[in-house]
Amino acid sequence: MTTTVWWIRRDLRLRDNPALLAACAGGCVLPVFVLDRGILDGRLHRHATRRRAFLFDGLRVLDTDLQALGSRLFVLAGRPLEVLREVLAVSGARAIHAAEDFSPYARQRDAAIARELPLQLHPGLTVHHPGQVLSKQNAPYTIFTPFYRAWRALGSPGIPCPAPKWLPLPAICLRAEPLPVALGNPDFPAGEAEALRRMDSFLAGPVSAYALQRDVPAVAGTSTLSPYLRFGMVSPRTAAHQVTALGEGSGAETWLKELVWREFYLSVIYHFPRVMQGAFNPRLRAVRWRDAPADLAAWQQGRTGYPIVDAFMRQLLATGWMHNRGRMIVASFLSKDLLLDWRHGEQWFMDHLLDGDPAANNGGWQWAAGVGTDAAPYFRIFNPVLQGGKFDPHGTFIRQYVPELVEVPLRYLQQPWTMPPLEQALCGVELGQAYPRPIVEHAMVKPRTLEAYKASQAAYGD
Numbered sequence: 001m002t003t004t005v006w007w008i009r010r011d012l013r014l015r016d017n018p019a020l021l022a023a024c025a026g027g028c029v030l031p032v033f034v035l036d037r038g039i040l041d042g043r044l045h046r047h048a049t050r051r052r053a054f055l056f057d058g059l060r061v062l063d064t065d066l067q068a069l070g071s072r073l074f075v076l077a078g079r080p081l082e083v084l085r086e087v088l089a090v091s092g093a094r095a096i097h098a099a100e101d102f103s104p105y106a107r108q109r110d111a112a113i114a115r116e117l118p119l120q121l122h123p124g125l126t127v128h129h130p131g132q133v134l135s136k137q138n139a140p141y142t143i144f145t146p147f148y149r150a151w152r153a154l155g156s157p158g159i160p161c162p163a164p165k166w167l168p169l170p171a172i173c174l175r176a177e178p179l180p181v182a183l184g185n186p187d188f189p190a191g192e193a194e195a196l197r198r199m200d201s202f203l204a205g206p207v208s209a210y211a212l213q214r215d216v217p218a219v220a221g222t223s224t225l226s227p228y229l230r231f232g233m234v235s236p237r238t239a240a241h242q243v244t245a246l247g248e249g250s251g252a253e254t255w256l257k258e259l260v261w262r263e264f265y266l267s268v269i270y271h272f273p274r275v276m277q278g279a280f281n282p283r284l285r286a287v288r289w290r291d292a293p294a295d296l297a298a299w300q301q302g303r304t305g306y307p308i309v310d311a312f313m314r315q316l317l318a319t320g321w322m323h324n325r326g327r328m329i330v331a332s333f334l335s336k337d338l339l340l341d342w343r344h345g346e347q348w349f350m351d352h353l354l355d356g357d358p359a360a361n362n363g364g365w366q367w368a369a370g371v372g373t374d375a376a377p378y379f380r381i382f383n384p385v386l387q388g389g390k391f392d393p394h395g396t397f398i399r400q401y402v403p404e405l406v407e408v409p410l411r412y413l414q415q416p417w418t419m420p421p422l423e424q425a426l427c428g429v430e431l432g433q434a435y436p437r438p439i440v441e442h443a444m445v446k447p448r449t450l451e452a453y454k455a456s457q458a459a460y461g462d
C-alpha cells in the first residue's frame, strides 16, 4: 500500500473533509500537524494564548477520534517545509493532501512548499471557492449583496461527505512531539463532536428566532460556532447544508447569510490581500488617528465609562468570545468616538478572540471603521447609549459583566454619569472611583471624526 500525508491545518475534523478523503484514496494515511515555530513563539499571532489553547485541545480531541479509527495524530514541530520534507523522506509518502487556505501567509507558505513537494490542495474552508464567486465580468465582488446572490446562484451547498470508517497507518517510526499543555476553556470545549452538538442544538431551536434575537447579547440567540468554524471542527458545507435543509424560514435564511459573510471576507483577502496592510478604501488610508495610549488601555480593559462598551470588552477578556453586536459597538467606539487606529482594535481582537480569523476580523474592523469594502458609511457613528438601551434593554448583559453597576437603577444604567451624587451613594457607585467617568463625550465626537476622515479624502484629491 502506498502512503500519503494528510496535513492538518485548520480542518480539525473527520467528517466532510475532502483533503482527508483524498489522502485515504492513496492507501495508508499519515495524519500530521506541524506546530509552526512562528505560531508557537507568537511571531505570527502574537499572544493569542486562548486561541492556541483551543487549537491544542482540538488536536487532542482529534487524536482521540483518529485512534478510534485505528490511526493517530503526529504533531511535529518546526518549519512546515522542512518538517514535511523529512516526513516524506522517512515515510516514502508520495503526496501531501491539505485543505486550501486563503490568508496571504498561508498562500505564500503553500506556494513555496508546492514548488518543492507534492502538495495537493483541496476545498473545505469555504462552500464555494473565492475564485468561483465572480461577477459576469469575472471580477471579484467588493459588495456583499451581489456576492451573496452570486454565491447562491452557484447552487446548493452540496451534501457533506462522511468520515472514513477506518484509517490504516503506515508502519513507520516518526518522532512526534507531545502537545503543549494548555488550560481548556469551559465555555468552549474543543472538538468535532462539540461543534456538531452546538450546531444541531442551534438548528433545532434558536435558529427560528435568530433574525429577531441575534442582536440581543443577554439571550443565547446565536450559534457560538465561530471558534469551531475557525478551526474547521465543523465544515461550512455541513452548516450550510443543514440550515438550507430547514427551508426558507427567516431565521434560516438570515443565518445562511452570516455563513456567506464569512466567505465574503475570505474572498476579500483572497482577491485583495493588501487589506491585511491597511484600509481597502485608498481615500481613507491617511486618516490621522489620535495617539492616546491611556484611552486605548481603557478601551482594552473595559473602563471607558460607557457600560455597554465596557461589558462587551470584558466579555472578550473573560471568555475569549464577543457577541457580534458588541464587536460592532466597540469597534465603532474605538475608531470613531476615540479616533484611534482601527488596527489597534484588530490586533487586540486577534490577541484575545478564540475565533480570531484574519479575514473575518480584518473585514469586521474595516467595516466598522468605514474604510473597507462593503463598509458602514464613515459618518455613521454608533451611539453607545442608544445601542445599549436598544439591545440590552433590561441591563442584564451589562450587570453580568460590569458588576460594579449591579445596583444602578435601570434609568441610569446606560449613562451612569447622569446619576445624582445621592443616587450614587445609595447604590454604592461613586463615579470616578468604583466606575470611571466617560473618557470621551459621545455628543462631541462627530465633528472631530468627520474632519479626520474628510482630511484623508482631501489629501487623496477628492
Ligand SMILES: Cc1cc2nc3c(=O)[nH]c(=O)nc-3n(C[C@H](O)[C@H](O)[C@H](O)COP(=O)(O)OP(=O)(O)OC[C@H]3O[C@@H](n4cnc5c(N)ncnc54)[C@H](O)[C@@H]3O)c2cc1C
Residues within 6 Å of the ligand: 214, 222, 223, 224, 225, 226, 227, 229, 230, 258, 259, 260, 261, 262, 263, 265, 322, 323, 324, 325, 327, 328, 331, 349, 353, 355, 356, 357, 358, 360, 361, 362, 363, 364, 365, 368
Ligand atoms: C470588528 C469585528 C471583528 C470580527 N472578528 C471576527 C473574527 O475574528 N472571527 C470570526 O469568526 N468572526 C468575526 N467577526 C464576525 C462575527 O462577529 C462573529 O463571527 C460572530 O459574532 C460569531 O458568533 P456566532 O458563531 O454565534 O455567530 P452566528 O451569528 O451564529 O453566525 C454563524 C457563523 O457565521 C459567521 N459569521 C457571522 N457573522 C459574520 C461576519 N460579520 N463576518 C464574518 N463571518 C461571520 C461566523 O463563522 C459564525 O460562527 C467580527 C465582526 C466584527 C464586527
